[in-house]
Amino acid sequence: PEPTHRTADVVIIGAGQAGLAVAYHLARRGLESGRDVLVLDRGPGPGGAWQHRWSSLTLGGTHHLHDLPGMADTGLSFSSAPGDRPARDVVAEYYGSYEERHGIDVIRPVTVARVERAGDRYRVLAATGSAVSSVEARVVVSATGTWTSPRTPFMPGRDLYRGLQVTTAAYTGAAPFAGLRVGVVGGGTSALTFLDEVGDVASEVLWFTRRNPTFHDEEVELSAERGRVAVAIQDEAARAGRPLPSIVSVTGLPRSPLVRRLEAAGRLERRPMFAEMTLTGVITREDVEIPLDAVIWATGFRPEIAHLRPLGVVNDAGGIVVEDGRVPGEPGLFLAGYGPQASTISSNRAARVTAKAIAEVLGR
Ligand code: FAD
Numbered sequence: 001p002e003p004t005h006r007t008a009d010v011v012i013i014g015a016g017q018a019g020l021a022v023a024y025h026l027a028r029r030g031l032e033s034g035r036d037v038l039v040l041d042r043g044p045g046p047g048g049a050w051q052h053r054w055s056s057l058t059l060g061g062t063h064h065l066h067d068l069p070g071m072a073d074t075g076l077s078f079s080s081a082p083g084d085r086p087a088r089d090v091v092a093e094y095y096g097s098y099e100e101r102h103g104i105d106v107i108r109p110v111t112v113a114r115v116e117r118a119g120d121r122y123r124v125l126a127a128t129g130s131a132v133s134s135v136e137a138r139v140v141v142s143a144t145g146t147w148t149s150p151r152t153p154f155m156p157g158r159d160l161y162r163g164l165q166v167t168t169a170a171y172t173g174a175a176p177f178a179g180l181r182v183g184v185v186g187g188g189t190s191a192l193t194f195l196d197e198v199g200d201v202a203s204e205v206l207w208f209t210r211r212n213p214t215f216h217d218e219e220v221e222l223s224a225e226r227g228r229v230a231v232a233i234q235d236e237a238a239r240a241g242r243p244l245p246s247i248v249s250v251t252g253l254p255r256s257p258l259v260r261r262l263e264a265a266g267r268l269e270r271r272p273m274f275a276e277m278t279l280t281g282v283i284t285r286e287d288v289e290i291p292l293d294a295v296i297w298a299t300g301f302r303p304e305i306a307h308l309r310p311l312g313v314v315n316d317a318g319g320i321v322v323e324d325g326r327v328p329g330e331p332g333l334f335l336a337g338y339g340p341q342a343s344t345i346s347s348n349r350a351a352r353v354t355a356k357a358i359a360e361v362l363g364r
Contacts, residue, residue, distance in 0.1 A: 003132040006245065008038045008364055010139040013115075013307070015106045016048025017042040018066060018337025018347045019143030020095060023104045024070050034105035038135055042111040042148075044100055047092030049147035054171050055086045055199060061258075062087050063189070068098055069348050081137055100318045115140055115333075116310045122332060139358050142308060143336035147300035153210075153299060157277035168195035169301075174198045177294055182206070183282060186298030187213040187272070188248040192258055193295050195267050206290070207244030208282075210273045211249070218254040226251045231340045238339035241321035246300045247342075304339055325354050332361055 010018045010032060023039050031037050043051055049159040060083025061063070067077050081090050099106055110133070112126045126170055149166040158165075164176065168190045173275045183192045184203045187209040188352040199205045237244050253259065262268045274282035274290070281291040303319055313327050314320050320327065325341060327333045332355050335341075341350040 003134065003137070005134050005136070006037060006038070007111065007136045009137060010133050010141065011114075011122070011137040012037060012143055012336075013041075013112045013124070013336075014048070014128075014143035014145060015039050015046065015095070015099070015104075015108070016143060016145050016337065017041070017049075018116045018341065018351070019048075019141065020098060020104060021068055021348050022141050022143060022334075022336050022349030022356070022358075024068065024098075025100060025352050027104070029355055029359050031359075031362075031364070034339055038137070039104060039106045040110040040112055040135075041108045043104050044109050045092060046093065046096035046106070046314065047088060049145050050088050050091035050095075052147060052169070053088045054173055055085050055088065055192070056173055058088045059083050059085055059090045061193075064353065065091065066348065068094075069351065071098065088141060106141060112144075112306050112307045114310045119193040122311075131184075137332075138345055139332045139334065139361055141334040141336050141354065141358070142302040142305065142338075144307070145337060146303050146342075149302045149304040149306075151300045151302045152297045152357045153273075154270070155277055155284075156275070160277050160279050161277040161281075161295070163176050163281070163292055164335060165297065166294075167297045167299075171296065175200045177202045177296075178252050179203050180293035181291060183274075183290075183292045183295045184210055184298060185209070185295060186300065187211060187253075188298060188300060189253065189258075191296075192253070192262060192300035194264055194298055196258060198296065199262075199267050205267065205269060206292070207267070207269065208271050208273050212249075212270060214252040215254050215255045215259055223254070234342065235340035237319075238322040241315050241317075241319040243317055243319045244303060244339050303335075305335075308333075326357065334358065 012023055026037050045051055059081055064362055065078040075295045079193050081161045110126045110128050112124055113126045118136050121136045121138050126133050147169055150169045177198045178201040180202050182198050184191050195205055195207055230247055233250050238249045238354050274319045275285045276283040283289050299354050305314055337347050341347050
């Protein structure tokens with residue numbers, strides 16, 4: 001197919017909570033979606049990364065999902081939705097209604113491969129199957145989340161290993177692990193979920209983490225304070241252009257019903273991270289070989305920023321300097337949902353500030 005070219009004032013890459021909230025606040029400032037603002041997303045439907053998460057992750061099993069701005073009078077709210085439904089279905093329906101209600105016209109499935117400079121504008125190159133399109137815009141908002149960029153540690157021998165390996169992003173449920181000896185790697189909530197679900201069907205499940213996870217008995221006030229500290233640490237790393245630390249490494253894990261269930265079942269016996277992989281298993285730092293049929297890498301995610309590399313803003317460490325959602329020296333480039341904005345609350349507040357700054361760049 002022939003490549004197509006368009007122009008717009010703003011291109012938003014990503015229609016998760018961060019991208020949608022920016023689109024909403026731009027619309028309130030009179031920038032029309034589909035004309036002034038183009039929202040591109042690689043997913044087949046609404047829901048951001050949530051549409052890809054495993055079906056046994058129920059709404060009640062998530063930490064907390066905050067409502068998006070402009071939904072208060074609709075009666076549609078995450079807090080009143082049934083907790084036993086898959087989060088991916090609830091979020092997809094909610095975001096779908098959001099797009100409809102606020103006239104946010106998301107163009108999908110479109111994958112943005114690169115953002116380049118084009119004079120005083122940006123050129124966004126995207127693909128839908130074999131069809132290539134480009135959009136020139138004065139402002140680019142990258143709201144691409146982390147789901148498409150799972151982080152796994154360097155591990156000698158990993159290429160040799162012949163067992164099953166999946167990352168959190170590729171996990172679809174416990175069934176493929178039935179009867180297997182499984183290693184779960186990682187110290188966050190996803191790892192705990194896999195210990196629980198896979199532990200029910202596997203012949204054995206072993207837990208490996210680099211650090212000894214800290215559990216705490218959460219109280220509301222403490223939790224708010226931990227949240228503030230986590231945001232501050234993310235903000236500091238973003239401003240310095242360092243790769244972002246994981247949230248759990250900052251906040252620790254709450255002693256949730258899931259944690260108590262795992263403790264009661266004796267499934268929280270943590271082993272130190274192994275040193276090497278072999279054809280059939282792993283080797284500990286004490287040189288003991290442990291056979292494993294499968295390894296689940298629940299080792300977190302990095303921000304998806306590969307498409308911004310052509311602009312020269314991604315440093316050798318894979319980080320990017322982001323101050324209040326903006327990249328210094330790039331007045332038209334915004335990152336929504338990045339680092340300190342990743343939690344839903346900050347993402348809503350940040351979207352309003354971002355929309356105001358975009359209007360200033362556009363002189364509107
Ligand atoms: P996303 O929801 O990831 O949206 C980004 C969008 O960008 C996607 O739709 C994607 O298709 C699109 N995209 C990416 N790259 C491209 C590209 N190159 N071209 C075009 N489109 C692209 N947060 C909470 O607040 N509460 C929770 O309970 C919670 N639970 C979580 C559970 C798991 C297992 C994980 C991994 C994360 C969880 N989070 C939770 C954090 C969660 O990532 C965020 O809440 C939310 O998904 C981030 O929204 P976002 O808009 O930044 O990104």
